[in-house]
Amino acid sequence: MAASGGRLPPIALTTNCPSCGVGLVPETLRDQCYVCDCGHHFRMHGDAWIALLADAGSWHERWADIRPHDLLEWKVPKAYQETIDQARAEGLNEAVRVGTATLAGHPIWLAVFDFRFVGGSLSIVAGERLTRSLEQAAAARTPYVLLAASGGARMQEGILALMQMAKINAAVGRLHQAATPYFSILTDPTYGGVPASLALLADVNIAEPGAAIGFTGPRVIRQSTYADLPSGFQSAEFQLRCGQVDMVVARTELRARLAHLIELYLRPLRGRR
Amino acid sequence: MAASGGRLPPIALTTNCPSCGVGLVPETLRDQCYVCDCGHHFRMHGDAWIALLADAGSWHERWADIRPHDLLEWKVPKAYQETIDQARAEGLNEAVRVGTATLAGHPIWLAVFDFRFVGGSLSIVAGERLTRSLEQAAAARTPYVLLAASGGARMQEGILALMQMAKINAAVGRLHQAATPYFSILTDPTYGGVPASLALLADVNIAEPGAAIGFTGPRVIRQSTYADLPSGFQSAEFQLRCGQVDMVVARTELRARLAHLIELYLRPLRGRR
Amino acid sequence: MPGRPRDTLSVWQVVELARHPDRPYALDYIRRMAPDFVELHGDRVSHDDPALVAGLGTWRDMTVVFFGQQKGRNLAERVSRNWAMMHPEGYRKAMRLARQAAKFGFPIVSLVDTPGAFPGAGAEERGIALAIGQAIMGWFEIPVPVVAAVIGEGGSGGALGMAVADRVLMLENSIYSVASPEAAASIVWRDNARKVEAAAQLQITSRDLLAMGVVEEVVPEPEGGAHLDHEAAARALEAVLWRHLEQLLPIPTAELLQHRYERFRYIDSLLQAAPDFGPKVEPRGAAGNPAER
């Protein structure tokens, strides 16, 4: 199986790999799913994730027209409306996009976070898209694939951003009750309200190598507790040792692994009444 | 409410309290449920526990006639049949006795371990009595009170002693399914197969002050791991901190606490359909 | 206007009242509601979390399971209760006892009062994110009435983990926020000294949350704040909690759980929002506005 569903779009890159320091050749990196030869996984945005996971031409985005609103009339240091308008002017459509696709021929629901839209922050629009898609996946027993990348809840939507965690998790509960396979891929970084709502509640939690995953970020922990944090704290490998994720999978292997898991979890039961 | 259901029987005592060193006056201690003024709880045997917990005259023992058998033909260093015969000659009837009683007027099932019978070891007879009583408690939704004190499974009954853990826990599961209140009192010492089967699976786990409770005893842990064990390791208070028990209750307060809990847990529901 | 914070207080004055060191804490309410309260302990995994009080007691002739995020009255108690900042074990204790309440059919009262879940290395190592996530999901499967009240600080996910309920109330001078004003200031300005401005923008007072339809009712406090009269504050809270619980008790279980689902499913639709809040949302057709579907 191909490592990606189609050719990945270009992404903005530094000139050298932050891990090994080698100079980067964008086209080469693009062909290897933006993974350096040293194993460093570059952050990918929503379009790239869709291209990686969805079979070519299979992506059908849903509810792209739901838009954020400045409910709190947030003004300083920057008006929320301005933040939204700028992001949308750059062609971004909120922190979460959802849709149907196939992965190696299997119909799936796919939800991708985009860290470029206000730090992938959980918002009303994100929550609404996630909840609608979770509900539809549960109704049809279609496997649900989540690609998580988030800095937390969106401050500018206040308490209603927090409430998305409850709204989403209620729908995750129904997904489980409907025995619908749920796979969550946690990428760098995934913090705050996203791992504390749906991102760690999957049947199989998959982390990208080296991804930072946690509830509270290391800076805040150091400020609050004056603690020295061990190296590798909150890394994907740390979360594997701490029993929070099932596996750490290289991006180049991810599509094949997901296809295999979908086959295992969807296989019709035999002989059981 | 009286601290005990009736006058406790005499028990064998050392001459001085092992905790505070004062000389003991057996009759005084007996009147205070065998708790020294310093707080030291002396080990009590089955008869004393029944007298403490059951209202006077309410105890009806069941299945006292089920007897142990030397299924494995155990010979050395001492024949199992001889071990059994000696204990029975001393008036002991197996490591567990069960029966019905009332506690402050509430009907209960009561199961008491007796450490004097082969170290309160879990045996086929113990397992059978526990399982029958758990099944009957579940069928009638009668609160179940367990008094645990055990060194582990009975070696001389081999694998069939181990199987009691599964047999008992299957019945504990049915007790929970029947929403029957279950209270477990863990006394000094409770180790091995008993906390690893029914003794920690109650709705409310109650430990006696200072009681040693654990799976593996400290001697074996030191032998296996060469670890220094902190003082208070495996004490009731340690198990409270480690989240295994709900409360540590002095023996003089135990009856009143149980009566209160039974009232709370048995109160008929109001207004709910 | 009854049920709303006095308009004369600034937002920051409300924050200070919500955090007032003499303010009644969870046990001050629980012990008055159920003088026979028995505390239960432990997550049955590895710890007991003293930041969360949990147990049963008799309230209005019923057996009720109470939860309360509990601050300390003096330094020693504050340290031992970790300033009511829960570790993962607290959420696991809560779910253990919520399932026990479900088994026996006991209603649940949860009192929320925390700056947030504990931001420490041990909490991360023992899965604080997932513990909160499991609690939030778990509450939707607890088939007994659940009434929650924010009695002081409702801080972020750490508060929400104990506030997924059929009715959520707030004491008048309490706050409930996506992040503490300090944290929000640090995120937005990278300067937590801007906490006063952040608090004002975040809309965190009981009046704000009532207007947004996030809470069902605001419980008025004694003149000057609950810290001036614990008895009166407890009487007021008890009466409102009971009024809500009484309405929930006769609802059949399936309906109760469906309502709880819908309460949070449409909480951002502003359907229940106050008139002075709603108009901020401009209708743009069914798909364009999450409020209309």
Added chain:
Amino acid sequence: MPGRPRDTLSVWQVVELARHPDRPYALDYIRRMAPDFVELHGDRVSHDDPALVAGLGTWRDMTVVFFGQQKGRNLAERVSRNWAMMHPEGYRKAMRLARQAAKFGFPIVSLVDTPGAFPGAGAEERGIALAIGQAIMGWFEIPVPVVAAVIGEGGSGGALGMAVADRVLMLENSIYSVASPEAAASIVWRDNARKVEAAAQLQITSRDLLAMGVVEEVVPEPEGGAHLDHEAAARALEAVLWRHLEQLLPIPTAELLQHRYERFRYIDSLLQAAPDFGPKVEPRGAAGNPAER
């Protein structure tokens, strides 16, 4: 006689075969049964326990959840897998994935091979007794077929926690015991050098357990022992596991769980015991003998 250990071996020779360093371990069987085996990790609380392998794979065209207590082949792996002595997290991982198997309807295969649960301070601090107790109770509520096989050492409660199943098999040269011979000697003689005598008295070989009716079947090993031919041992185990699972698959769930209950409920009644074992129980009337009720 097929299905029984060679009569020519002493009990201690069987113990040595059960512990043979070249003996096939759990993954040697699982990878042969399901070459596409995917390991899943973690208790979703605080740790992953490498002493227990857990995951899914395709076996005979079905998706099956596999568990295996896993020893290490070299010193580094032995250390990392803690000689297959599980911590509480291992039992919690098992129950998490057993419930997942139940949700999706996957049958379960559990391979048992442990000296016992880990006797260490950390295991005690994190509730090893209760973790085993919850697992033993939990297995009775898993509504899918469960087949277990002791492939080496079945040591005490640590083994039983992974061996509550609809059918329990034993490889010919495996042992299953209330306590390891060393521990039993230490308890009974206060001298664990008496392990050979203890092993003989405890009746721990597959032949003994079959005679007592504690296991359904003994799987013959290749001549000389499974360590001499991993392929043949795996083929033999696979065939017997499948024969049992095939019988269980069509059984309706309620009946399956009731049978599982009764299997352990009457396991000491010697109802299924071999003739040469049963007569040891002298009938003394219905109440006097647990075998008759």
